[in-house]
Amino acid sequence: MLTKKLISQLNLNIKKISPVHGGDINEAYHIEVQEGDFFIKLNSTSNYPALFEKEANGLKALSATNTLKTPEVIATGNFENTQYLLLEWIAPGSPNVKAWKTFGQQLATMHQIPQNHFGFAEDNYLGTYLQENTSYNTWAEFYGNYRVLPMIRLLYSQGKIGEDVVNAANNFSKELSSIFPTETPSLLHGDLWSGNFIISQYNNTVLIDPAVYCGHREMDLGMSRLFGGFAPQFYEAYNEVYPLEKNWEQRLPYTQLYPLLFHAYAFGGHYIQSIKNILKPFN
Missing domain, CATH: 3.90.1200.10 (Aminoglycoside phosphotransferase (APH), C-terminal lobe)
Structure with a gap:
């Protein structure tokens, strides 16, 4: 759950938070801040240990090939049995x-x-x-x-x-x-x-x-x-x-x-x- 305490840990000047739906596993939010837009995912630390740390490593491995793009990994961490992954926000378009x-x-x-x-x-x-x-x-x-x-x-x-x-x-x-x-x-x-x-x-x-x-x-x-x-x-x-x-x-x-x-x-x-x-x- 995205609590005020967790938000304060991120040290962001947040203007707006909007839930992002579609996933079956994690809570997800679009965070709008003065510095830009971010995407954050949350899950239990104890249920799936190092879930987001491993996901971040996977994103970095893909990015290192210099072929397909991945969202920039801003931060991963744990707070009160909640793990989080903070990523660059990608605004979707229409594929042609x-x-x-x-x-x-x-x-x-x-x-x-x-x-x-x-x-x-x-x-x-x-x-x-x-x-x-x-x-x-x-x-x-x-x-x-x-x-x-x-x-x-x-x-x-x-x-x-x-x-x-x-x-x-x-x-x-x-x-x-x-x-x-x-x-x-x-x-x-x-x-x-x-x-x-x-x-x-x-x-x-x-x-x-x-x-x-x-x-x-x-x-x-x-x-x-x-x-x-x-x-x-x-x-x-x-x-x-x-x-x-x-x-x-x-x-x-x-x-x-x-x-x-x-x-x-x-x-x-x-x-x-x-x-x-x-x-x-x-x-």
């Missing part, structure tokens, strides 16, 4: 064809930057799920051991899936080296759906709410296709800069398995059936 093309080109350019290993320097969050980012040399090992199988075990412990799905997931993980083409690791946004970027009033794409790690680049493309909202020009421009390997669209369900597992964990419902459908060939 040029903006979509530029977005695709910039994402492809970011993915082209070779990374040393699959994983990341620290564990971080996908939503409220603390994802492990231990380094691996192969995508098959990382995706199986630190994305698919931990979520499968969690869903099984919750009683949301049975042993048949667990067995199929184990079989799927054993086949990963033959499913995905071999590529160097890319820095990924990690949760690239239409709610996690802003086309600014200057037609720049600004990435928000990352769950970064170094992985197979098709993961970002798969996430972008899971819930829709990306224009065809985005994919065309991406493919011109960094052509995707043959049959990438047939592999989309396999890239979407991890985010579907998270949604099943967080929300249940029809996501369970989607998981079963993807894993059915591996029974």
Whole structure:
């Protein structure tokens, strides 16, 4: 909760505070001050330790590629069991064809930057799920051991899936080296759906709410296709800069398995059936 005490900690000359709606996890506000506009997110310190510190690190890692923009991180901190992340405010605009093309080109350019290993320097969050980012040399090992199988075990412990799905997931993980083409690791946004970027009033794409790690680049493309909202020009421009390997669209369900597992964990419902459908060939 944005209290007067917390506001005083920020040392800002606040003129107006407006709630920002749309997220499922955090409280969020647009803060108008004499120095400019800011965006602040709040959550429990004890429920999700270092949530915003890790998010800030992810934003900085994306920004350091000098490809896509991210909001400037102004401050992170904790106050009376409330953690906060203070960011530059990004005024949204209306995307046009040029903006979509530029977005695709910039994402492809970011993915082209070779990374040393699959994983990341620290564990971080996908939503409220603390994802492990231990380094691996192969995508098959990382995706199986630190994305698919931990979520499968969690869903099984919750009683949301049975042993048949667990067995199929184990079989799927054993086949990963033959499913995905071999590529160097890319820095990924990690949760690239239409709610996690802003086309600014200057037609720049600004990435928000990352769950970064170094992985197979098709993961970002798969996430972008899971819930829709990306224009065809985005994919065309991406493919011109960094052509995707043959049959990438047939592999989309396999890239979407991890985010579907998270949604099943967080929300249940029809996501369970989607998981079963993807894993059915591996029974």
